[in-house]
Amino acid sequence: MGVRPNRILLTHAHPDHSGGLGELSDAFDCPTYIDHNEPKPKGSRNFKIVKDGDELTLGKLRISCIETPGHTEGGVSYLINQTLLSGDVIFAGSMGRANSSWQDLFNSITQKVLRLPDATGIYPGHGPATTVGQEKEHNPFFIGRVN
C-alpha cells in the first residue's frame, strides 16, 4: 500500500490479533500499544501501555482509548473520529465471547460502545463493519437495553 505504519494498536492479546506482531515490529520498528490490564503477547520489545481515557495523537488524528473489558480483562477499543476499532467486544448482530467476565462485557457494550453517537462506525475484529445505531436497533443481545 506504500504506507509505513508507525504504531501498532492492539485491542487485546489473543493470538489471532497479535500473531504477526513480531514480523510487523521488526519490519517497521514501531511501538505496540496495549491496555495496562492485558498480558503482553510475544513479538514486540517496545510496548506502550494505555488506560481508559488516554489520547494518542497520530498526525492530525486523535485516538481515544476506551477500556472495554469482558472479552479479555484488558480489552481496549480505539475511537478515531467517528470510527471505533472494537476488537472482539461486539460484532455485527452479535457479541464477543466473555472470556474474562460476561458482566464486564455487557457493561462495556451497553455503557460505553452503544453510548457513542448512532453514526459511529464499528469495525470489529471479525466480520462486517456496523454502526452504533444499527446495533442498538438490531443486535438481539441489546435491543431495548440502551436508549
Ligand SMILES: [Fe+2]
Ligand atoms: Fe479475541
